[in-house]
Amino acid sequence: SVSQSRYPAMSSFKRLFLKLQLPILALQEMRVLRSKATFLVENTRMQKWVQSRAINAPIMWYPGIQSRKYELTSSQYPQKTGCFISIGRLNEARKGWDRLFLAYKKAYDSCNDLPNLVVVGAGSFSGYTAELLSTLLPRYPIKILGELSDDERDSTLNCASYFLQTSHEEGLGLAALEALSFGVPLICSATDGSREYVIEGVSGTLVEQS
Numbered sequence: 001s002v003s004q005s006r007y008p009a010m011s012s013f014k015r016l017f018l019k020l021q022l023p024i025l026a027l028q029e030m031r032v033l034r035s036k037a038t039f040l041v042e043n044t045r046m047q048k049w050v051q052s053r054a055i056n057a058p059i060m061w062y063p064g065i066q067s068r069k070y071e072l073t074s075s076q077y078p079q080k081t082g083c084f085i086s087i088g089r090l091n092e093a094r095k096g097w098d099r100l101f102l103a104y105k106k107a108y109d110s111c112n113d114l115p116n117l118v119v120v121g122a123g124s125f126s127g128y129t130a131e132l133l134s135t136l137l138p139r140y141p142i143k144i145l146g147e148l149s150d151d152e153r154d155s156t157l158n159c160a161s162y163f164l165q166t167s168h169e170e171g172l173g174l175a176a177l178e179a180l181s182f183g184v185p186l187i188c189s190a191t192d193g194s195r196e197y198v199i200e201g202v203s204g205t206l207v208e209q210s
Helices: 012-033 044-051 074-079 097-110 127-136 150-158 174-181
Strands: 084-087 117-120 142-146 162-165 186-189 204-207
Touching (some): 084 150, 084 174, 097 117, 097 127, 117 150, 150 174, 174 186
Parallel strands (some): 084 117, 117 142
């Protein structure tokens, strides 16, 4: 996952620096894991990994947004008629923005009455993503809203038809959990995080990385 997203974009110096750090980080990791600390983990894969190495059993942790009803069945999906929405830091390649825009283009070319695609997040696109977006914006109903206040983001999210996540990797994915708290179904790339909360046909659907 890292090789598909962040690592290729790093400078040679940064790659070398990370490689030199690895032995030190491995020793620190071993020391912490062998302590009597109790670890909070955010997905099943991490839970199994820590459990195989730590003294105390780790505890699965989710953020405190589960009070709202978030499970919905496939028969309820058409109830919302708003946009497709995706939320995340715009300058992070691991979010898979390129494939989000290319997938939306392909879908819209096949069905031009699709809802608008709205992207919300801090930062800005650069490189290939920025170039791709500049070619798509004049022809496709894609809106980049940038960073919104919490109330503005919640209002936009509450009206959405689907939440889209195209991340190469995601430890949990708080924005997707927030979408579920508003009853917005998910279409997510399969990551360690999305496998925790996407129940096929209940809360959304998973798309495998390949």
